Amino acid sequence: MAKPRVVLPGDIVDTHTHSGSDDESTMDVDAESRVLRLGPGLAQINDSVRATAAGICHSKDETQFWVTSNKRRYVAAEGEPVIGVVVARHAEGYRVDIGSAHDALLPLLAFEGATKRNRPDLALGTTVYARVSVANSLMDPEIECYNANTGKAEGYGELSEGYAIKCSLGLARRLFSSNAPVLVALGASVPMEIAVGLNGRVWINTETPATTVLVANAIKNSEFLDAKQCRQMVKELLEKK
């Protein structure tokens, strides 16, 4: 299966290789013994791979399959950067709302240069940019505000000032790449700082509230526009201002 196709939950995804070899028996043996990498939205049920989410099923090299769907409800996955709001402080860390079913735990030592003596002091209601370090269906997710390998903050940490908006997960993923059309178009004329959380939240910081509102509107409008339409939309917004 090379072309992307629309799937509904329960659809069987054909994962057999189509190498076109003459010897049928060896092809079956090879197909049975390889390792498939299934991304979000797919599960193996009784020997067949089925879609568990509604969306478009992509594949690459006939070993990797995944379904892209646009939802607004976030399910924590390890390694994803997220934007959260601190809701409580415990002895061992902060409870942060990242939009998943359970609030995430942010350990007090998961900051750059944090030791037992030197701990961060985040007020309740602070917005933080963090990376999900532990996420599975059995435990509450855990996040960290630094890169555990290097010990540096690398952009994670408290996001002071600014304004966070909510968007769909698909839009957040598209904004995450360096050539997202709406961000490139806005960034050419508006001085601003943006942080994208894959949990469907975007944090915007600009000089004036009016500019922040403009940027927020531009981002929300860009959900279903292609690159050219994005540039046109941004141009119109900036002219009206």
Add this chain to the structure above:
Amino acid sequence: MSELKSSSKHAEGPTTEDRNLSSKLQSMKFMKRSAEQAKINDEKKREQKVISESHWRATYASSDMPREKPKTRVVYESSYLKMPKEGPSGDQVDIGRRSFKSFNKETDKLNEEYEERQRAEKLVEEGKKMAVDDQNMAKVLGSSKESRTRPAPPTSLRERNAEHKRRRQEK
């Protein structure tokens, strides 16, 4: 055993002649104990029989049993970040926090470093994909006759010595 007189008391286990013993004798404790034991053993045997009869195995008409585990191994990735990008990716890199028009100098610096690293990693990956292995390389070089600018190397000893002399003289 001959008939026991009801009055005699024998220290023996229960036998069929017990019925001929008087009820007073039978109600005595030591007689009751062995009777109880015999009863318990009987019960146990009956239970065992019932349990073993209730165990059964399904017998299949066809010889191949259903497979218990699917043969294709599957590894689950729960994040879209780990999946390849759909559509043409070009020069893009994943960045979470960015600043435009020098709004935040630190973020700018971070972005540059991050982009550099990601681009370098991408180049390395693409380099690996494009790498040709030695066999193919040899094939390509061996087959093209135009690439041969030198004459074929001499094989016999005399010829080799002559070649050596010539080269030394050239130097």
